[in-house]
Amino acid sequence: MSDKAQIQEAIKTQGEVVRKLKTEKASKEQIDEEVAKLLELKAQLGGDEGKHQFTLKTAKGTRDYNPKQMAIREKVFNTIIGCFKRHGAETIDTPVFELKETLTGKYGEDSKLIYDLKDQGGELLSLRYDLTVPFARYLAMNKISNIKRYHIAKVYRRDNPAMTRGRYREFYQCDFDIAGQYDPMIPDAECLKIVHEILSELELGDFRIKVNDRRILDGMFAVCGVPDDKFRTICSTVDKLDKMSWEDVRSEMVKEKGLSEEAADQIGQYVSMQGGKDLAERLLQDAKMSQSKQACAGLTDMKLLFSYLELFQVTDKVVFDLSLARGLDYYTGVIYEAILTQNGPAPEAGEKGEEGVSVGSVAGGGRYDGLVGMFDPKGRKVPCVGVSIGIERVFSILEQKAEAEVMYKKNPKLLSQLQHCEDSGIPLVAILGEQELKDGVVKLRDVHSREEADVLRAELVEEIKKRIADV
Numbered sequence: 318m319s320d321k322a323q324i325q326e327a328i329k330t331q332g333e334v335v336r337k338l339k340t341e342k343a344s345k346e347q348i349d350e351e352v353a354k355l356l357e358l359k360a361q362l363g364g365d366e367g368k369h370q371f372t373l374k375t376a377k378g379t380r381d382y383n384p385k386q387m388a389i390r391e392k393v394f395n396t397i398i399g400c401f402k403r404h405g406a407e408t409i410d411t412p413v414f415e416l417k418e419t420l421t422g423k424y425g426e427d428s429k430l431i432y433d434l435k436d437q438g439g440e441l442l443s444l445r446y447d448l449t450v451p452f453a454r455y456l457a458m459n460k461i462s463n464i465k466r467y468h469i470a471k472v473y474r475r476d477n478p479a480m481t482r483g484r485y486r487e488f489y490q491c492d493f494d495i496a497g498q499y500d501p502m503i504p505d506a507e508c509l510k511i512v513h514e515i516l517s518e519l520e521l522g523d524f525r526i527k528v529n530d531r532r533i534l535d536g537m538f539a540v541c542g543v544p545d546d547k548f549r550t551i552c553s554t555v556d557k558l559d560k561m562s563w564e565d566v567r568s569e570m571v572k573e574k575g576l577s578e579e580a581a582d583q584i585g586q587y588v589s590m591q592g593g594k595d596l597a598e599r600l601l602q603d604a605k606m607s608q609s610k611q612a613c614a615g616l617t618d619m620k621l622l623f624s625y626l627e628l629f630q631v632t633d634k635v636v637f638d639l640s641l642a643r644g645l646d647y648y649t650g651v652i653y654e655a656i657l658t659q660n661g662p663a664p665e666a667g668e669k670g671e672e673g674v675s676v677g678s679v680a681g682g683g684r685y686d687g688l689v690g691m692f693d694p695k696g697r698k699v700p701c702v703g704v705s706i707g708i709e710r711v712f713s714i715l716e717q718k719a720e721a722e723v724m725y726k727k728n729p730k731l732l733s734q735l736q737h738c739e740d741s742g743i744p745l746v747a748i749l750g751e752q753e754l755k756d757g758v759v760k761l762r763d764v765h766s767r768e769e770a771d772v773l774r775a776e777l778v779e780e781i782k783k784r785i786a787d788v
Contacts, residue, residue: 325360331355337350346478349374377476378486389715393519394469397491397706400515401467404507406493408467411451417441423450423688425646426553430474434695444714448492449499449647449685449703455628456496457692463497469585469708494703496689503619505651505684506625512680513631514704521714523678528653530619531683533600536612537639537683540605541583543576549646550574555588556642559656559678560565563588573652588640595622596637615650619777622651643683650684652703679707738764745784 318749337507347675353372375381382390409449418445420431445451448468456464469491476483493511495504508524516524534555538548556570563585570576570584583605597619600606607613620638626632643652658680661726682704690698731748736744747758748769758771772780 321362324358324778328358328362331358343577346377346458349557351713355561355654378476378487378552380485386712390531390712393708393711397515397708398467398469398520400511400518401491401493404465404493404511406467407468409452410468410470411445411455412442413450413471414442415451415454418442419443419454419692420446420450422576423645423647423691425549426475427619427645430476432473432475445706446474447472448490448503449494449705452492452703453647453685453688453701454495454692455687456699457702461496464699465495467491469495471736488709491706492703492713494701496699496701500620502625502651504702506622506629508682509622509626509635509653510629510631512653512704512706513629513634516655516679519711521656524634524655524679525636525658526631526653526655526680527636527638527641527653528619529638530651531648532611532615532650533606533619533639534642535582536606536609536615537568537587540609540612541587542580543584546759547574551576551584552642554639555584558588558640558642590639591636593632593635593637594620597623618651618727643681647685647688648683649686652683653681653704654678655680677710679710681705715729735762735764745781747781 330352331351335348335355336344338348338351349372357371369686414434417433419439421428424431427446431446434444442511448470452466452468455480469489471487472490473487476484476486485546487545493508496506509528512526532553534552535548538551539545543551544786549573551570554566554574558566558570567581567585570581571578585608590600593600597616599621601613601616606616623632623635624634624635636772641654643654646647682702684700684701686698688699690696735746736741746762746764748762750760753771753782756771758773759777760769761784763774763784
């Protein structure tokens with residue numbers, strides 16, 4: 318068979334692969350990948366007078382922003398920046414790439430997700446993975462020991478993207494950090510207050526902020542029989558509990574990480590616990606946990622943290638959760654993560670609860686007192702704590718919320734407007750005519766069912782929100 322015939326046969330086979338994926342309604346990324354292969358094969362035939370063909374698309378895990386999306390982004394950024402400034406932060410900027418050695422050894426098992434750049438003549442460089450490590454490098458370089466800073470910029474991770482859930486390879490982070498010596502837990506409580514303020518102001522829906530402490534985790538691992546050299550790798554596995562069942566996490570710890578079944582089962586008893594200040598008090602009396610000085614120090618600080626959170630009036634959304642691990646190596650104390658839930662309040666002490674279904678993390682952070690010292694020539698430490706808002710997930714949620722559209726046409730016929738709504742997939746139409754104005758109502762029409770109902774103008778917004786939520 319000639320080379321041309323082989324290529325034609327390969328094109329036929331690849332075409333069938335693409336058709337099958339489309340029939341099975343596979344993900345857009347998967348289809349695009351196979352279509353790109355098909356176009357490469359067609360280009361090899363030299364068709365269209367040898368003109369090179371390629372797929373016109375953004376790189377995997379990236380996106381363009383259209384004007385509507387940019388308007389949403391601008392509004393969200395303004396809300397977040399307003400909150401950061403209210404709390405006294407000033408902004409800085411750092412390069413989009415760093416020396417590779419700056420980023421090496423800071424992210425645990427996630428280090429494999431760092432984008433390394435090709436050597437451009439003497440310096441080995443990598444795209445920044447987050448904004449925290451560059452911030453620590455900035456503090457050490459400039460000998461700064463006290464600052465409240467915020468930084469909004471793009472970061473890069475060679476992750477498997479899930480773009481419908483706001484997970485990309487290029488994405489924005491919105492960071493707020495406090496560096497310097499302060500009384501214990503006051504800066505940590507302020508960071509949690511900031512998360513509470515931002516998520517409340519953005520009206521994303523019900524949320525919960527989970528908190529834990531790396532000292533409590535390390536103490537728990539020690540009293541459960543985890544060898545010292547396995548702390549970090551077991552921590553990375555526990556960090557997957559928000560995505561995997563306990564059975565799968567236990568299996569990974571035992572079969573892949575070599576932990577004993579007895580140690581895994583003891584960890585399982587602790588990571589199922591949730592609560593508040595009362596849980597910290599109970600664990601301080603726990604026969605095993607009370608044996609660890611590290612755990613006791615973390616639990617004492619956790620009690621103090623909840624005392625400040627009570628003063629800030631945010632404890633309704635905060636839960637002490639022993640399953641929260643956050644896999645990054647640089648955390649040394651309190652850690653936290655905010656998740657959106659579909660409904661329900663925070664659970665009672667000691668209960669895992671099924672009152673709310675998590676729909677994804679939207680913020681995370683913690684204390685990293687040793688990171689600046691890693692860069693300082695004399696090893697001088699600067700205590701730091703901070704939080705990062707997962708802005709892409711926020712964008713994806715807000716983009717799915719209701720949009721309103723006006724037809725720019727002089728004296729348009731009602732029928733043509735309704736037809737436009739059907740064609741555009743607009744679910745609801747608000748009709749305001751002379752009679753509706755007299756009656757103080759708005760006629761709300763369901764485009765799909767064609768049912769209409771008069772709604773009092775004062776109740777219109779709530780009625781639309783209710784109906785959109787049911788769509």
